[in-house]
Amino acid sequence: MNKPKTHIFVCTSSRPNGQQKGHCHTKNGVEIMMKFVEEIEERELGGEVFVTNTGCFGICEKGPIVVVYPDNIWYGSVSVNDVEEIMEEHIEGGTPVKRLEI
């Protein structure tokens, strides 16, 4: 299969019991994920950058959480407005956004 060069995981507070409930969901986790989807499409990076919604990472107080692999970079308190900067600086530019790192 065609593996991603970069894989962005966004917490949408999706619980394994089927509920979607929690801090990241309340704080626009779904909108953040959808903004990444949009940005990836606009930048035509669909073949190499994947985005996936997740359940809880266990650090809710630092949410909304975004994790980028294989870099192992963890972002906290992410807002929809931060997505463009993460895409520009980190995903395309290769330099993580320090101010959002946890």
Next chain:
Amino acid sequence: MNKPKTHIFVCTSSRPNGQQKGHCHTKNGVEIMMKFVEEIEERELGGEVFVTNTGCFGICEKGPIVVVYPDNIWYGSVSVNDVEEIMEEHIEGGTPVKRLEI
């Protein structure tokens, strides 16, 4: 924060719209995830190996899907019975389980 050495992502078909529905969910995605949680606890790897449930990876026909980062190893058609082998051979032993790779 304490970042994981290895992060296991298990598709539980958690859709961003709050539904949990799809191939991996039907084929025991939740049970596979819970088995990883158990195995990590039993092996006392909680500090370095994380497991997180996810939404769809877009390759449903190959599911249930398990992805291991930062290794970028993708497993398909995973069953609950495969979890112990993945833990033993790959997560602890460092050698991915070839027969499950996609």
